[in-house]
Amino acid sequence: MRGYGRSGKAKILPDHSQQSKRAVAGDMVRLMDNLGHPTFAAVGHDRGCYVALRLALDHPDVVSRLVVLDGVPISEALARCDARFAHDWYHWFFFAQPDKPERAIAVDPDAWYGSKAQPQSMGAENHEEFREAIHDPATVRAMLEDYRAGLGVDREHEEADRRAGRTVRCPTLFLWSTRDDMEDLYGDPLAVWRPWADDLRGHPIDSGHHVAEENPDDLTAALHGFLT
Secondary structure: OOOOOOOOOOOOOOOOHHHOHHHHHHHHHHHHHHOOOOOEEEEEEOHHHHHHHHHHHHOOOOEEEEEEEOOOOHHHHHHOOOHHHHHHOHHHHHHOOOOHHHHHHHHOHHHHHOOOOOHHHHOHHHHHHHHHHHOOHHHHHHHHHHHHHHHHHHHHHHHHHHHHOOOEEEEEEEEEEOOOOHHHHHOOHHHHHHHHEEEEEEEEEOOOOOHHHHOHHHHHHHHHHHHO
């Protein structure tokens, strides 16, 4: 996604819309079209699941199947925000503040991002890529802009979808990690997705948050069974 890792960094706009999920979804559509894929399946994890949802809502004739991993729509999470969510997911609200997050993270990036990202669970090569990204101030700024867009324009876009009755029309699969916090926060996280997708199914996977690295076999099996 734009801004993350080694990808390009867009010029920052006052409303942070350069990092909106709508803008990133547009990137994906143009990229895939240039590669010769006018239609495709979309799979997104965590922040990527918000982009995948936006892809399916904004480009229903392009996205053939949708897979979302370890996340619910931003507006749904905020609508359910209570003291526990504010405590456990405080970073959403801190990262959305101007300037101060960049300064705090720059002091010790590993302390900010290291607790859930360990080489023994992610793999040494993946972990080194991750560390390289969080030590790059431009990448950190772009990542924070993602959160700023999330609490602003992204939430507004989702709420507009609900008011208009727009839903995901393609078959949708929701997978969540049993050792993440989806079930703790939402009980039945699949129920949160039901109003958003016309053809929904899903199940948990035995994993921590980084499911692609921690349990690639079960994730691959689930994706293969749904996408083929």
